[in-house]
Amino acid sequence: MINKFGKTYTLSCDICQEEVNKTFFDFYEAVNFKKDNGWKSKKDESDEWIDVCPECEAIK
Ligand SMILES: [Zn+2]
Numbered sequence: 001m002i003n004k005f006g007k008t009y010t011l012s013c014d015i016c017q018e019e020v021n022k023t024f025f026d027f028y029e030a031v032n033f034k035k036d037n038g039w040k041s042k043k044d045e046s047d048e049w050i051d052v053c054p055e056c057e058a059i060k
Contacts (some may be wrong), residue, residue, distance in 0.1 A: 001051050002030045011039075014050035 002024075003010045009030045012019040024030040036042070038054035 001028065011051065013039075013053035013056055014044075015052055015056040018053060018055075020053075 001014055003012065004027075007025065009024040009027055010019055011022070011024070011030050013032060014019060020033070022033065024033065033039075034051060038057065040052045040057050041049055042052060044050050
């Protein structure tokens with residue numbers, strides 16, 4: 001998920017909870033990072049959007 005902390009954003013995987021060691025200053029910067037680095041956005045069983053890192057995506 002993308003978390004907002006004041007004026008910055010962080011990105012973490014909703015499966016392994018691993019957080020990207022990077023700070024974003026714009027929501028879309030984080031979205032673009034996901035696209036560029038093989039992250040996937042998908043819906044879980046309760047229809048919530050989750051962000052999945054490339055490692056977790058590879059396991060599935
Ligand atoms: Zn993960």
